[in-house]
Amino acid sequence: MNRPRGNPSRVLVVGAGVAGLVAARSLADHGLEVTVVDKSRGVGGRLATRRLGDGASFDHGAALFDPVSEPFRRQLAVWEEDGLVERTGVDGRDGVPTRRVKGPATSLAKHLARGLDVRLGARGVSLALDGEGFTLTLEDGTDVRAAAALLTAPAPQLLELLDRGGLLRRVPDGTRAALEAVSYHPAFVLMLRLSSRLETFPSSGILLLRDGGPVARIFENARDGGPSRLSVYTRAGWAASRFGAPPGEVAEALKEAAASALGFERSAVVEEELKRWRFARAASVFPEEALFVDLDGAPLVLAGDAFGTPGEPGSGRPPLAGNTGLERAFLSGRAAAGRLLGLRG
Numbered sequence: 001m002n003r004p005r006g007n008p009s010r011v012l013v014v015g016a017g018v019a020g021l022v023a024a025r026s027l028a029d030h031g032l033e034v035t036v037v038d039k040s041r042g043v044g045g046r047l048a049t050r051r052l053g054d055g056a057s058f059d060h061g062a063a064l065f066d067p068v069s070e071p072f073r074r075q076l077a078v079w080e081e082d083g084l085v086e087r088t089g090v091d092g093r094d095g096v097p098t099r100r101v102k103g104p105a106t107s108l109a110k111h112l113a114r115g116l117d118v119r120l121g122a123r124g125v126s127l128a129l130d131g132e133g134f135t136l137t138l139e140d141g142t143d144v145r146a147a148a149a150l151l152t153a154p155a156p157q158l159l160e161l162l163d164r165g166g167l168l169r170r171v172p173d174g175t176r177a178a179l180e181a182v183s184y185h186p187a188f189v190l191m192l193r194l195s196s197r198l199e200t201f202p203s204s205g206i207l208l209l210r211d212g213g214p215v216a217r218i219f220e221n222a223r224d225g226g227p228s229r230l231s232v233y234t235r236a237g238w239a240a241s242r243f244g245a246p247p248g249e250v251a252e253a254l255k256e257a258a259a260s261a262l263g264f265e266r267s268a269v270v271e272e273e274l275k276r277w278r279f280a281r282a283a284s285v286f287p288e289e290a291l292f293v294d295l296d297g298a299p300l301v302l303a304g305d306a307f308g309t310p311g312e313p314g315s316g317r318p319p320l321a322g323n324t325g326l327e328r329a330f331l332s333g334r335a336a337a338g339r340l341l342g343l344r345g
């Protein structure tokens with residue numbers, strides 16, 4: 001096998017979630033030519049916002065943060081300064097996270113993506129390698145070529161990409177087994193637009209439910225007044241046990257729980273939509289912040305929120321539990337870029 005590449009000056013990043021964007025940002029800032037592709041219509045991945053009927057935004061992915069590491073604290077400070085993240089005002093009291101997104105959560109991803117070459121609506125179906133470098137074949141039949149590849153899709157999806165292009169068998173057995181062991185909790189989020197504002201909602205905009213029912217937390221998206229726009233997030237165990245259930249049934253159970261927790265009439269719901277996440281939060285991880293595989297000189301890096309050793313309290317590394325997924329994705333993206341930049345010597 002020839003060794004044609006070495007200097008990864010042209011890098012392909014699959015995934016415009018936080019891991020992919022942080023890595024791409026860092027690589028581009030160091031002068032590398034970077035192309036990011038994502039199958040979705042917008043950037044952010046699980047940092048997700050949806051607009052319902054009247055254009056009002058609802059976050060239905062990451063929205064709350066309890067930073068542990070210094071690099072992520074610094075990033076949150078930048079977002080705070082730019083008015084994208086705010087303190088909850090109750091800083092950790094009663095388990096309420098210290099920071100939350102202020103506006104649409106995807107504004108954080110757009111902030112990271114500024115000036116990057118991001119191709120949206122571009123679903124990769126296979127990643128292959130020949131003497132010229134990597135080729136990502138997209139669903140529409142076109143190819144994207146690069147000297148180095150960085151994949152940040154959830155582990156089952158990135159394994160599929162590698163498998164279809166014949167690269168999975170070139171990953172050492174032990175590493176492949178560790179990647180296959182990565183798992184995720186599923187989740188549902190029910191978005192509810194109400195006819196009026198719920199004045200009883202906590203000022204932090206976050207209600208945590210500890211009754212062991214289907215709902216773990218409810219998030220008020222309408223921070224500037226106006227009729228309430230709620231995102232109702234499930235408890236992981238409940239979501240896992242209902243994952244195959246009819247969506248209407250799931251939505252009814254969540255609406256019932258939210259109405260009873262907040263004391264609103266079900267007739268107050270003007271519009272609703274249910275989002276189902278198969279890979280919501282990492283449940284077990286690959287034990288390195290980013291996995292580097294040298295394919296006979298062609299650098300392949302795998303990263304995302306399911307990469308990195310979970311930290312103990314005080315370790316400066318985010319634990320697996322709590323509102324730390326975005327932080328792990330952020331740290332993993334940084335580590336992945338570091339591995340590629342290190343190759344330039």
Ligand SMILES: Cc1cc2nc3c(=O)[nH]c(=O)nc-3n(C[C@H](O)[C@H](O)[C@H](O)COP(=O)(O)OP(=O)(O)OC[C@H]3O[C@@H](n4cnc5c(N)ncnc54)[C@H](O)[C@@H]3O)c2cc1C
Pocket residue numbers: 014015016017018019020037038039040044045046047060061062063064065122123124125152153154157161187188189233277279280281282303304305306322323324325326327329
């Ligand atoms: C409901 C929910 C609530 C959450 N709440 C919080 C929270 O409050 N705080 C917190 O810290 N974390 C939270 N998380 C976790 C957090 O959102 C994730 O850990 C983090 O966003 C993951 O980032 P990532 O870049 O690793 O992956 P992703 O954001 O999943 O990015 C991967 C990207 O790859 C793209 N992709 C996949 N396959 C392909 C393909 N074949 N071709 C092209 N593109 C592809 C996807 O479209 C996606 O954009 C939550 C997650 C969910 C779902």
